[in-house]
Amino acid sequence: MDAAALDAEVATLVAAARDVDAHYEPIPDLAWPEGVRIAVNFTLDFDAMLLRRLKHEPPMQLAKGEFGGRVGIWRAVELFSRLGVKATIFTVGRICELYPEALRNVLAQGHEIADHMWEHHVPKDPAMEDDHFMKTVAAFKETLGLRALGSRSRHSNRLLVREGYLYNSHGSAAHGPHYLHDGAGNCVLNLPFHYAIDDAMFYSANWQGSELLANRFSDTDRVEEIWWQGFLQQYRVGGYLNVCLHPFVSGRAQRIDMLERLVHRMQAMPGVWMPTSADVARHVLATRPSQRASR
Ligand SMILES: [Zn+2]
Known part of the structure; x- marks a missing residue:
């Protein structure tokens, strides 16, 4: 790359960083309710491979989604209910047509259902x-x-x-809750997650078109340890952890057992709060509203 091309590339990066400056509002003094040291959100993206269905992927790929809707979601909800964790199920709108009973069960067990697009993409x-x-x-x-x-x-x-939504949970500009302004007067609280704590990253072969040599079928002990270390770091600083799961991925038998072990380890520490994402959002909005005039 010649010097002029490099300068142009750097200028693009600087512009992107300034753009984030303009829209990103951290919450440096966020504190959890009395006695709470860390908030942990278990979030499940219930998309049943819907995007892949629309792309007419091979039957074995589509069968994964089917497993998520018929087995995975039920197993996950049973697990979190039994352990006293309130989970958030980000649900593609069309799942209402595909697996309505699974969704009614989510609500009956006291978990949260939130939006995950109509067909898993935003036009x-x-x-x-x-x-x-x-x-x-x-x-x-x-x-x-x-x-x-x-x-x-x-x-x-x-x-x-x-439409009166309290929060989004997308992107990873920060590790903890923060506000995002759109430049047109609309401000939304973001509860970020990151691929470092996302089951699909560890348990998917050929993930997002990666080479087969880059298969990511990790063993559950390894994933448990990686996520546990992430939890401990945030526990030390009084932070936030968003564990991103998918029913068709983590609903598999040995992975559900790993989640149970992980939740038990977390719950053995004092001051661990495992509410729905909406509960975290309500707390943040009530105690640390945006300090900027929205722009
Ligand atoms: Zn999804």
């Missing part, structure tokens, strides 16, 4: 985006009598604010 065209967003709102209302409070998506702040 670029604003009118089309609006249409997708509202289809999920309608499906949740009709199937579950539910109004979601959060999303895991790239849906615009404009829609999230307009």
Whole structure:
């Protein structure tokens, strides 16, 4: 690369960083409720491989999604209910058509259902985006009598604010809760997750088109240890941990057992709070609202 091309590349990076400066608002003095040292959100993306269904992937890939809807989600909900963890199930709107009983069970057990797009993608065209967003709102209302409070998506702040959503859970500009402004007066709280604590990264072969040599079928002991170390670091600093799971991935027998061991280890420490994402959002919004005039 010649010097001029390198300069142009650096200028692009600087512009991107300044753009984040303008939209990103950290919450440096966030404190948890009395007696709480760390908030841990267990979040499950219930997408049943929907994006891959739309791409007409091979039957064995699609069968994974089927497992998630028929077995994985039930196992995960049973586990978290039994352990006293309140989980958040980010649900693709069309799941209301595919596995309505699984969703009713999630609610009956006291867990949260939140938005995960209509068909697992956000259309670029604003009118089309609006249409997708509202289809999920309608499906949740009709199937579950539910109004979601959060999303895991790239849906615009404009829609999230307009429809009264409390939070998004997407991207990883920071490790803890922070605010994101859209430059047009809409501010949304973000509860970030990261691929370092995401089951799909560790248990997927050929993940997102990677070479077969880059298979990521990790053994559960290794994953448990990596996530445990992540938990301990955040525990020490009084932080936040968002554990991102997928029913079709972590619903598999040996992985469900690993989660049980991991939750037990966490719960053996004092001051560990495992509420829904909406509960974390309510606490942050009530105690540390955005300090910036929204822009
Ligand atoms: Zn997803």
